[in-house]
Amino acid sequence: MAANLTPQYLEAHKKLRTAVTPAEKIEIYEELLRLLPKHKATEKMVAQHRSMLAKLKEEMLKPSVSGKHGVGVSYLIEKTGAGQVILVGPPNSGKSSLIKALTGAEPEIGDYPFTTRMPAPYMMKFENIKIQLVDLPPITAEFLESWQIELIKVADAAVIVADASAPETPGLLEILFARLKDKRVEFVSESFLPPAEEAVRVFRKRSFLVAAKTDLDSGGENLEALKFFYEAQLPIVPISAETGDGLEPLRRRIFDLLQVIRVYSKPPGKKVDLNDPHVLRRGANVVDIARSVHKDFAEQLAYAKLWREGGYSGQMITRDQVLQDQDVVELHI
Ligand SMILES: Nc1nc2c(ncn2[C@@H]2O[C@H](COP(=O)(O)OP(=O)(O)OP(=O)(O)O)[C@@H](O)[C@H]2O)c(=O)[nH]1
Ligand SMILES: [Mg+2]
Structure with missing residues (x-):
């Protein structure tokens, strides 16, 4: 074959058969582009792969109710405003309450897990611009849907929301981070330097950790525990949606996160x-x-x-x- 395709390329190409969502296909086409020998005989293939990538990326941003990706309804949320930031966390951690406090909207809030069942966009004002916040159903050991992963991958940044009043929070976060890492999604601080080369592609989301409900953590012990476990990985921003503590600086930090x-x-x-x-x-x-x-x-x-x-x-x-x-x-x- 004049194109001299390597066995690795052909192996990667096989994966296209089982890829379903645009995000999965994007991953594979990016890998194919990396693996494709670059010379005269492959020029056309390179161009085809690139245009396929562009098409897929466009497709990802479009909400689709036709179910043409084979996953039923697509939950992807069209980006508007200065950037899209997704709120990720265990159940009951205060994600929707934070959205309410920052946007004035009325998402469903409840003292039971899985109050939020569907992702939804809200607009947060920051000075003279608007930033899109996406409320996401919680992630647990038992619950992680492929569309949640897709939504995190396409967002411009992520805010992890954790309940600073509950002693079990570090454990729940550990599970959440591990499950997403398994899907090659990682949350990193702004100062994180990615390794020069990697065997597999990792989706890294700039993020920080919101320690919510500080009004219920009177002694501050639970916040200390969160810091002990996670401060080295992510900056920790304490807030209370109830009292409003920390919300104004938080707006600025969300803006900064978008770079x-x-x-x-x-x-x-x-x-x-x-x-x-x-x-x-x-x-x-x-x-x-x-x-x-x-x-x-x-x-x-x-x-x-x-x-x-x-x-x-x-x-x-x-x-x-x-x-x-x-x-x-x-x-x-
Ligand atoms: N005291 C106090 N309670 C809070 C605060 N934030 C949220 N809550 C309460 O915590 C419970 C859960 O809040 P939600 O905002 O629904 O939490 P969530 O993370 O969206 O929950 P799911 O959608 O189930 O994942 C509700 O009873 C809220 O009233 C806070 O800052 N202080
Ligand atoms: Mg919620």
């Missing part, structure tokens, strides 16, 4: 609208904001000026100037 910045585009000679930021990934530069304002602006850009608190007040900047949260940029084309 995005807000940049304002100011039309030359006009005032800037500080209610309408462009949300860009951290590390974005002037070309990125230009492209976000208008698809042709990146090419047509002649020069730009920057306003930044404590630094710039309308100085000219280059196209590759890296921007920061709250920058104001004037684009000249």
